[in-house]
Amino acid sequence: MESTIQLFDTTLRDGTQGEGVSLSVEDKLKIAKKLDELGIHYIEGGWPGSNSKDIEFFNRVQELHLKHAKIAAFGSTRRKESLAEQDANLLKIVDSGAQVASIFGKSWDFHVHTAIQTTLEENLAMVSDSVAFLKRSGLEVLYLGEHFFDGYKSNPEYALQTIAAAQAAGADAIVLCDTNGGSLPDEVYSIVSAVKEHIHITIGIHAHNDCDLGVANTLAAVKAGATHVQGTFNGYGERCGNANLSSIIPNLQIKLGYSCVTEQQLMTLTPTARYISEIANMSMPVSQPYVGMAAFAHKGGIHVSAILKDATTYEHIIPEKVGNKQRVLVSELAGQSNLMSKALELGIDLDQSNKAREVIQKIKELEHEGFQFEGADASLELLLREAMGTIEESFTVESFKILVEKASDRGNITEAIVRIKVQDQLILTAGEGNGPVNALDNALRKALLPYYPDIMNVHLTDYKVRVLDEQGATAAKVRVLVESTDANNAWSTVGVSSNVIEASWLALVDSIRYALIGKQPIESLNAERERLGLVNH
Known part of the structure; x- marks a missing residue:
């Protein structure tokens, strides 16, 4: 007993x-x-x-x-x-x-x-x-x-x-x-x-x-x-x-x-x-046993190949027993097994021939530039879907502009202007914020809201910036990681540039793109309803 x-x-x-x-x-x-x-x-x-x-x-x-x-x-x-x-x-x-x-x-x-x-x-x-x-x-x-x-x-x-x-x-x-x-x-x-x-x-x-x-x-x-x-x-x-x-x-x-x-x-x-x-507003160490994000994470290609056959090869317990889950990391160290496992986890049918090798090569090139997909699953999924041609873009970015003003009577004012295209509609929208990233976020949401009302449920929960080459001083390349959530899910995206605003924009756009996967703009839905005779005139 x-x-x-x-x-x-x-x-x-x-x-x-x-x-x-x-x-x-x-x-x-x-x-x-x-x-x-x-x-x-x-x-x-x-x-x-x-x-x-x-x-x-x-x-x-x-x-x-x-x-x-x-x-x-x-x-x-x-x-x-x-x-x-x-x-x-x-x-x-x-x-x-x-x-x-x-x-x-x-x-x-x-x-x-x-x-x-x-x-x-x-x-x-x-x-x-x-x-x-x-x-x-x-x-x-x-x-x-x-x-x-x-x-x-x-x-x-x-x-x-x-x-x-x-x-x-x-x-x-x-x-x-x-x-x-x-x-x-x-x-x-x-x-x-x-x-x-x-x-x-x-x-x-x-x-x-x-x-x-x-x-x-x-x-x-x-x-x-x-x-x-x-x-x-x-x-x-x-x-x-x-x-x-x-x-x-x-x-x-x-x-x-x-x-x-x-x-x-x-x-x-x-x-x-x-x-x-x-x-407690305390960061949990990713390697904390049992409950950490990396407690059951696998990166080495040999390890991933083995766990695909039997997870017991590299896991001392079933992660779900303690409410955790197995994670396969995709990076420049990854083999084809990592990518196949990750694609399977995301529900993407990635064949084991040229496509897998092409995507791995693309990931290695991007990580050489400073991207990191271990903690940016949403950016990785977008990359895989693009490779397979299974993603229908909800919008495309034409351009963006940032204006920062220091006013003696109103303090710092930041305004962003974004130009995007939804289907054939060109949209030019401005938004204010307490900084460049917040202003860009507000302007992008303002532009998309009439077409995708669900965007109101998407919130940015974390924003991290890391300098990749400190010797570059103010011209150094930076990596930005954005964490977002809606009513049901949470996801992370990444952007890299020598311009911190551009890196932030890349991560922010990927976050919104991911949130809108599978969603149609209201105009398309209305047109389809009208074709089927479901709209009252």
Whole structure:
């Protein structure tokens, strides 16, 4: 029978201590809802005694009516030489409305003497009094032994006394923290095994990633007997971050056979991780295991040839199990297998003879100029369709012009004029924007809207510029990557030029061309309806 693991997410508290991570109350509520849908058992909302934002979160999170997760409030043991019943921090936890109290105390004798400057005996009383008070207040109590592994290596007898005091006071679980992130997996396994001989309630692990071992140390602790796992999504956290739940969950469930979430919930892991990165406004590393864009991406021709026969040759799990998907990258390193696989994925019947070789040669020439199709699937699809003669152009570009004016009374004014042709109609349109790219985008949309009303649903979501030859200074060639979306899909296009506006225009036009694949202009549709007698005069 498989063992069940309790998942404790601290993205909303420990994760926000990471550099560059800042979450509003609305952000935290959105993430909490998404974590609950994934099946996370505990969500730590913050430290209610530290700031007004966390207090508001605890007040509003109750409105979400979460189905799976319990909300935990974080705090510390009482202050030295005081009463738990009068400790402001502990009272804030009780008043927060949280179901669970997650409190930390000192396990390392060095910290007791140096950080809080009290006696070892008083520290034990602080642990015991705090846990007992919170239990009397009706809360589930998780006691976090801060710096436990360092404390155990320094003074194992005292470190064990601290968690024994928490157990005796009624704690529901003891969580062992590798707060400095400096322990190794064999040390973690050995220490957790030793703790298990003395602690008879749930044992948890809270690892940091300062040696890039947060996930490995968590797995080692579980194999030694821990059944409660703490971490953050995408590994957010102070310094080098916390143990990454995006990797821990599939490693425990798929690799080691533990039960964390349902199979259906596991299939939402990748969307959840990416959703959290978007809310946090943090770029997710493309190579992040399991959930990254490149986690199941294949570029080398030999690799692609093999996965076409059997994906197991170069994939350690089925990507869909964690909500990800296999990707075949097409580049100057690609062989014919890459292109055939990509065409098949896009529903394009690319024969294996001259057409495939011609397209590969074209891609190599373009990439030599600076184009990159690995992250621009829409531009690649347009290229393939052009090669096969299966694309009917929705519009063609005649010319464009940019005017930039610096006015003392109105500030910067940018105007774009575009000349395009839809069927036999020549359209000249102007549009303003807060910069050249925005003005071009507005002018192009304005020209196309009467013929393609669906263009209103297309939005630009990201715009990246990369200088390809820095030594060229202001004349350097640049690559522009544009990401767009509509109500149903998302896609990326690329443009390259020594003129950043032209590179942007090329990527922008490809984005609109891709959005209009298969669509007919209204004038054509009206003419066809009239021919069939479907138009009332």
